[in-house]
Amino acid sequence: AQSVTQPDIHITVSEGASLELRCNYSYGATPYLFWYVQSPGQGLQLLLKYFSGDTLVQGIKGFEAEFKRSQSSFNLRKPSVHWSDAAEYFCAVGASLETGANNLFFGTGTRLTVIP
Amino acid sequence: DAGVIQSPRHEVTEMGQEVTLRCKPISGHNSLFWYRQTMMRGLELLIYFNNNVPIDDSGMPEDRFSAKMPNASFSTLKIQPSEPRDSAVYFCASSFRGHNSPLHFGNGTRLTVT
Numbered sequence: 001a002q003s004v005t006q007p008d009i010h011i012t013v014s015e016g017a018s019l020e021l022r023c024n025y026s027y028g029a030t031p032y033l034f035w036y037v038q039s040p041g042q043g044l045q046l047l048l049k050y051f052s053g054d055t056l057v058q059g060i061k062g063f064e065a066e067f068k069r070s071q072s073s074f075n076l077r078k079p080s081v082h083w084s085d086a087a088e089y090f091c092a093v094g095a096s097l098e099t100g101a102n103n104l105f106f107g108t109g110t111r112l113t114v115i116p
Numbered sequence: 117d118a119g120v121i122q123s124p125r126h127e128v129t130e131m132g133q134e135v136t137l138r139c140k141p142i143s144g145h146n147s148l149f150w151y152r153q154t155m156m157r158g159l160e161l162l163i164y165f166n167n168n169v170p171i172d173d174s175g176m177p178e179d180r181f182s183a184k185m186p187n188a189s190f191s192t193l194k195i196q197p198s199e200p201r202d203s204a205v206y207f208c209a210s211s212f213r214g215h216n217s218p219l220h221f222g223n224g225t226r227l228t229v230t
Contacts, residue, residue: 034218043120043207043221090159094218103149104219106159 002027002093006107013081014115021076021110023091032094033074034104035065039087050074061085086114120222122208128228134196137225140189141210149219150183150193151207165191166213198229
C-alpha cells in the first residue's frame with residue numbers, strides 16, 4: 001500500500017537560511033512524487049513533481065527536490081528561505097488507478113515558520 | 117484559467133442540517149476528487165469521479181455523505197444530516213485522466229457544524 005511519511009511536524013528557520021523538508025514514501029512500483037504548498041486559508045499549490053528521468057527536479061519559487069530510490073526519499077530543499085515561504089508543505093505519492101485516473105496519498109504535512 | 121472553484125468558502129450550520137458543497141473543476145479535466153482535511157487525520161480522499169462517473173467512494177465516511185457529478189463542469193458533496201465531527205475543510209481537485217497530471221485544488225470550503 002502507498003504511504004508517505006513526513007517526520008517533521010514543524011520546522012522553524014531564519015530568513016535567508018537553507019531549508020530541507022524530509023519525505024519518505026512507500027510504494028510498490030515506480031512512484032510519482034509531488035510536493036504541494038498550502039498557505040493559510042488556501043488550497044494546495046503544486047511546487048514540483050517527479051515522474052522519471054533526472055532525479056533532481058526543479059520547481060517554482062526556487063524549490064528543488066531529489067528523488068533517492070535507495071532511501072525511498074524525496075526531500076524538498078531551498079537554498080535561501082524567504083518570509084513568504086512560511087506555509088504548510090505536503091509530500092504526496094501518486095498512484096495510477098485502474099481507471100487511469102491519478103490519486104494522491106498525502107503525508108501529514110510540515111509546517112514551516114520563518115523568523116526574521 | 118480560473119482554476120478549481122469551490123463554494124461556499126465558509127459554511128456554518130447546526131447539527132442535523134443538510135449541507136451542500138459545490139465544485140466547478142477546470143475545464144477539460146475529466147477526473148474530479150473530493151478530499152477532507154482535519155488536524156487529526158490530515159488529507160483524506162472521500163470520492164473520485166472519472167468522466168462524471170463515481171469510481172471509488174470507499175473513503176466516504178458514512179451514508180450521510182453523498183456526492184454527485186451531473187455534468188463535466190459541476191459536482192456536489194452533500195452531508196445529511198450533518199454532525200459536529202464533520203467539521204473540516206473540504207477540498208475539490210481535478211486533473212486529466214491517465215496523463216499523470218497533478219491534481220489542481222480549489223481553495224476549499226471550511227465547514228463548521230455546531
